[in-house]
Each structure stands twice: as C-alpha cells, then as structure tokens.
Amino acid sequence: DNLIEFQHVSKIYKGGKVAVEDVNLSFEKGEFICFIGTSGSGKTTSMRMINRMTEPTKGKILIDGQDIQKLNAVELRRKIGYVIQSIGLMPHMTIRENITLVQKLLKVDQQKQQTTAEKMIDLVELPREMLDRYPSELSGGQQQRIGVVRALAADQDIILMDEPFGALDPITRDSLQDLVKDLQERLGKTIVFVTHDMDEALKLANRIAIMSEGKVVQFDTPENILRNPANKFVEELIGEDRLLQAKPDKTQVKDVMLNTAITITTEKSLQEALRLMREKRVDTLLVTDNQGILKGFIDIESINKNRGLLSSVGDVLQTEVFYVKENALLRNTLQRILKQGLKYVPVVDDQK
Ligand code: ADP
Numbered sequence: 001d002n003l004i005e006f007q008h009v010s011k012i013y014k015g016g017k018v019a020v021e022d023v024n025l026s027f028e029k030g031e032f033i034c035f036i037g038t039s040g041s042g043k044t045t046s047m048r049m050i051n052r053m054t055e056p057t058k059g060k061i062l063i064d065g066q067d068i069q070k071l072n073a074v075e076l077r078r079k080i081g082y083v084i085q086s087i088g089l090m091p092h093m094t095i096r097e098n099i100t101l102v103q104k105l106l107k108v109d110q111q112k113q114q115t116t117a118e119k120m121i122d123l124v125e126l127p128r129e130m131l132d133r134y135p136s137e138l139s140g141g142q143q144q145r146i147g148v149v150r151a152l153a154a155d156q157d158i159i160l161m162d163e164p165f166g167a168l169d170p171i172t173r174d175s176l177q178d179l180v181k182d183l184q185e186r187l188g189k190t191i192v193f194v195t196h197d198m199d200e201a202l203k204l205a206n207r208i209a210i211m212s213e214g215k216v217v218q219f220d221t222p223e224n225i226l227r228n229p230a231n232k233f234v235e236e237l238i239g240e241d242r243l244l245q246a247k248p249d250k251t252q253v254k255d256v257m258l259n260t261a262i263t264i265t266t267e268k269s270l271q272e273a274l275r276l277m278r279e280k281r282v283d284t285l286l287v288t289d290n291q292g293i294l295k296g297f298i299d300i301e302s303i304n305k306n307r308g309l310l311s312s313v314g315d316v317l318q319t320e321v322f323y324v325k326e327n328a329l330l331r332n333t334l335q336r337i338l339k340q341g342l343k344y345v346p347v348v349d350d351q352k
C-alpha cells in the first residue's frame with residue numbers, strides 16, 4: 001500500500017546539472033520519511049517533485065497509485081502541504097487566520113475552519129483566547145508551536161518540510177522536533193522531511209533516504225542504517241561516535257544488534273526488569289551474563305503467560321539485562337525460541 005512512489009525519477013536542470021538520478025522509493029501512509037545528505041545532493045529537488053513544484057526529467061511519481069502528472073495543481077494542494085525553510089507566521093493575521101490559511105485557500109467551509117483552529121490550539125495546549133491574538137502578542141516559543149501546527153492543520157495527508165528547523169537554536173529545535181513527531185503520529189500524517197542533520201533524521205524518521213550526488217545510496221530504518229551502513233559515505237555521515245554507540249562491542253553481542261538497547265548496568269531483580277520493560281514499552285528482554293555475553297531472549301508475553309517457567313529463568317535474570325525494542329531480527333529469533341516450548345534458549349555457547 002504505497003502512498004508515494006518514485007519510479008526511476010531523474011531531474012536534469014537546464015544547463016545539464018544532474019540533480020537527481022534514477023531514484024526509486026516508496027513511502028507508506030503514516031510514515032515519517034527523512035531525506036538526508038550533504039548540500040547539493042538533491043534532497044530539495046526530490047521533495048519538490050512530489051508536488052510538482054519541480055518536474056522530473058525522467059521517470060514518474062505516483063500518489064495513491066496515481067501518476068501525479070494527471071493531477072492538477074488544486075488536487076495536489078488538497079493532498080500535499082509544503083513548509084519551506086521557515087515556519088514563520090503571517091504578522092498581520094491572527095493566530096486563527098494563520099492556522100486556517102491553507103484551508104481558506106482551499107475553500108474549506110467556515111465551520112470546519114473554526115473547529116480546526118480550536119483543535120490545533122488544543123493540541124499545543126495553548127488557551128483558545130489566543131486564536132484571536134496576533135503573532136506579536138505571543139512569545140517566540142508559542143509562535144513556533146503555532147507554526148508547526150499550522151503546517152499540519154490543513155486536511156492534506158502528506159506534508160513536505162524542507163529543513164523547517166534549520167535556523168533555530170538547539171533547544172527550541174529539540175522541542176519542535178518532539179512536537180512535530182507527536183502531532184504527526186496523532187494526526188496520522190505522512191511527512192517527508194529534508195534535513196542535513198543526522199541527529200534530527202535519527203530522531204524523527206521511521207525511514208531515512210540517504211542521498212549523495214543525486215542518488216539514494218541507502219533507504220532504510222534508522223536502526224538498520226546504524227547497524228549496516230551501505231558504504232563509507234554513509235558511515236561518515238553517521239559519524240564514528242554514533243557507530244560506536246550503535247555497536248558497543250561486536251564480540252559481546254555476536255550477531256544480535258543492540259543499537260536500540262538501553263543497558264542496565266546494575267543487577268536488577270526480575271520484578272524490576274518487568275517493571276522497566278512495561279514502563280519503556282519494551283517487549284523483549286535480552287539476558288547477558290556479568291561479562292555482557294548474550295545468553296538468551298525472553299519476551300514479556302511469554303513471561304506473563306508462563307509464570308510457572310520463571311523459576312527456570314530466574315537464575316539468568318539475576319544477571320545484567322539489556323532491553324531492546326522490537327525489530328524483525330529479534331522477532332524471528334524469538335519466534336524460533338517460542339516454538340521450542342517457551343523455554344529459555346541460550347544463543348551463545350557457554351564454552352566459547
Ligand atoms: P539539496 O537540497 O540536497 O541541497 P538541491 O536539490 O537543492 O540539493 O540541488 C541539487 C543540485 O541541483 C545542486 O547541485 C544544485 O545546485 C542544483 N540545482 C538546484 N536547483 C537548480 C535550478 N533551479 N537550476 C539549476 N540547478 C539547480
């Protein structure tokens with residue numbers, strides 16, 4: 001069920017500059033996609049082709065399976081919102097007018113505009129009275145939050161954002177990233193977001209498209225990119241520090257990747273482990289010995305369902321534990337383990 005699909009898309013600007021070369025990508029509804037790459041790598045061009053601000057030279061882009069060449073400008077505006085490199089508000093318009101600006105342009109009915117404005121101001125937890133104030137009557141932080149909801153306010157399912165937080169200080173940036181991610185999830189929007197900041201991409205995206213010289217060199221989840229950078233360029237973009245963090249010690253964890261792990265360094269009781277798993281909504285427990293050698297997996301469901309088995313895993317749980325988020329590799333391994341009768345299965349030979 002692809003919402004947006006690039007099929008062999010290239011863009012050659014007048015004068016012969018190949019800005020984008022044979023890009024093939026598909027995004028699903030509800031995804032948060034980041035394009036990342038160095039300056040001039042074709043991020044903005046790729047994004048602008050999605051709503052026909054820039055036309056591809058070759059290939060095509062489909063939205064909901066439909067070639068966007070067959071959609072007119074109004075149809076595209078209804079589906080796709082666009083936020084350029086600033087999220088500034090219109091100073092001569094009230095907050096309400098700012099929030100409903102796009103809806104107004106799209107001639108959405110008044111009642112709907114009204115409810116949208118209220119819904120949006122509620123979402124950022126500002127009082128409704130503020131709807132009738134002007135931007136200058138709000139603090140800078142409040143204005144920025146309104147800027148973010150405005151981008152998500154219209155009925156468009158897809159929002160394109162080109163380095164919207166690039167010019168902001170790190171603290172403001174961080175809180176607006178949280179806000180955009182939260183709103184995106186709550187409102188079920190699909191966001192295509194351009195950035196050159198790896199931290200930003202890792203934080204926001206559920207999949208990242210890494211661009212270099214017009215080509216997509218890797219398209220994958222943040223976890224997989226950290227775990228398996230496609231080439232030297234990607235490694236450099238990720239940076240040594242993050243790579244080291246992602247792979248704390250290859251010899252310790254063998255083939256199981258712990259890039260999403262939170263390491264609990266002190267010994268924890270089983271109860272404490274379960275509490276933490278619930279709190280952090282982690283569903284898989286990796287058990288290691290005191291040297292950090294991986295001993296096995298236990299998932300919270302099988303713990304809950306099989307309290308009787310706990311005595312047999314009790315010893316193991318006295319040692320250090322790793323918590324990891326679900327991923328496909330773990331899930332497959334777990335499924336194998338579970339098929340073997342919900343017993344604790346060591347994955348590393350004790351002899352080694
Ligand atoms: P990014 O967003 O990754 O910095 P762009 O997509 O803006 O990259 O640009 C990709 C390449 O295409 C760059 O070399 C840029 O100079 C060139 N380019 C962008 N827009 C135009 C244009 N309108 N005309 C000619 N060349 C362009």
Ligand code: MG
Pocket residue numbers: 043044045194
């Ligand atoms: Mg750009």
